[in-house]
Amino acid sequence: MTDLPFDLDKRRGMAAQKATDLRRALADVEASLREVRVRETDLENRMMTVPAASWPEAAVKARHLLNLYAASLPAEDTRHRALVAALFDDFARLSGES
Structure with a gap:
């Protein structure tokens, strides 16, 4: 052994x-x-x-919530997916990321 x-x-x-x-x-x-x-x-x-101390901090919270929402959308719901994508683009543009 x-x-x-x-x-x-x-x-x-x-x-x-x-x-x-x-x-x-x-x-x-x-x-x-x-x-x-x-x-x-x-x-x-x-x-x-x-609580968020600024709009960018509030946007971080909103992005997280939108990601959860988008993940629950069926693949064929292209309209709401496009709306979420447009909102993410708005966040990026307004925060100076783009």
């Missing part, structure tokens, strides 16, 4: 190795999504509790 770890990946067949790789990749993605959700919740809580 040895205290060295045994690499089971080398003992698996190709199909089993691919399945293991997929499970590991999925676990990594799920962990990343959980982290993003926690960070997004923290950001949104701060946005709700701290």
Whole structure:
């Protein structure tokens, strides 16, 4: 008996190795999504509790909300997607970003 770890990946067949790789990749993605959700919740809580001190700060909040709205739109709703894009262009133009 040895205290060295045994690499089971080398003992698996190709199909089993691919399945293991997929499970590991999925676990990594799920962990990343959980982290993003926690960070997004923290950001949104701060946005709700701290009032904007300027129009650019208010625009940051509006951009976040518009991104959430746009993500929920069906792909065929091109009119509202175009409206959101036009508003983002307005934000950029009025803030001197373009």
